[in-house]
Amino acid sequence: MIYILIILTGIFIGSFLNVCIARLPAHQSISTPPSHCPNCNRQLTAYDLIPILSWLFLRGRCRYCGASISVRYPAIELLTGVLFALCFNEFGLGPELFKALILTSFLIVITFIDYDHQLILDRVVIWLAGTGVCINVLINHFNIILQYIGVSTAFYAGYTSFTSMLLGALLGGGLLLIVALVSRGGMGGGDIKFAAALGLWLGWQYTLMTLLLAFLLGGVIGVVVLALKIKGRKDVIPFGPFIALGAFISLLYGIDLLRIYIRWLL
Ligand SMILES: [Zn+2]
Numbered sequence: 001m002i003y004i005l006i007i008l009t010g011i012f013i014g015s016f017l018n019v020c021i022a023r024l025p026a027h028q029s030i031s032t033p034p035s036h037c038p039n040c041n042r043q044l045t046a047y048d049l050i051p052i053l054s055w056l057f058l059r060g061r062c063r064y065c066g067a068s069i070s071v072r073y074p075a076i077e078l079l080t081g082v083l084f085a086l087c088f089n090e091f092g093l094g095p096e097l098f099k100a101l102i103l104t105s106f107l108i109v110i111t112f113i114d115y116d117h118q119l120i121l122d123r124v125v126i127w128l129a130g131t132g133v134c135i136n137v138l139i140n141h142f143n144i145i146l147q148y149i150g151v152s153t154a155f156y157a158g159y160t161s162f163t164s165m166l167l168g169a170l171l172g173g174g175l176l177l178i179v180a181l182v183s184r185g186g187m188g189g190g191d192i193k194f195a196a197a198l199g200l201w202l203g204w205q206y207t208l209m210t211l212l213l214a215f216l217l218g219g220v221i222g223v224v225v226l227a228l229k230i231k232g233r234k235d236v237i238p239f240g241p242f243i244a245l246g247a248f249i250s251l252l253y254g255i256d257l258l259r260i261y262i263r264w265l266l
Pocket of ligand 1: 037038039040041042062063064065066067
């Protein structure tokens, strides 16, 4: 039952993330004007805006002008729902879940904007960095705050020290800066800032793991894409989505991965 609730929350947040993905790169406000059809500009009613269902009932077309609406909208809504469920499955209810859901939302927005425009927006990265610091400080003091307001339940809450956050930012930004310098333009400034901001969220250990995973996934998928001739050698494959995927995997399964790795080493 609670899974259904979490997935539904994810689906509704996902529909907001769609708005961010479409409007932020165009420097439009994410709150006004209300949602409208990009083709005929008709303002959409509540009936048109039920996540996933509206798209299915209207068979992926605008009710007013019949322009087709990309399957990506419901797909991102569903993806958000599924990723939220994975977060809940890993952390249960508590401050860690809150952190995971917010980070996941950021990662989805950054991934799809980067995929569309080969661009990671400074504004989004600044918000990412700011929320990361706030949430970690909040979680570090979560049980103290609860005691203060008279709740004696001690939630499990991971601790990310300031030192680890700072090292994470330096490590994330620094490593990618080196890659950018060595590869001469293979890595964009957006990727460097993105990795630095993630360092603040994840601390240095998970940041390192994030980048390792990103290079691994990027390498494998890059080879597959070239082999299948989906893209040519000269096409740009944005790296942001791989950093995002690496961060998601590190946050949720970092400890499990480390255990497997150590067992494999010994
Ligand atoms: Zn329309």
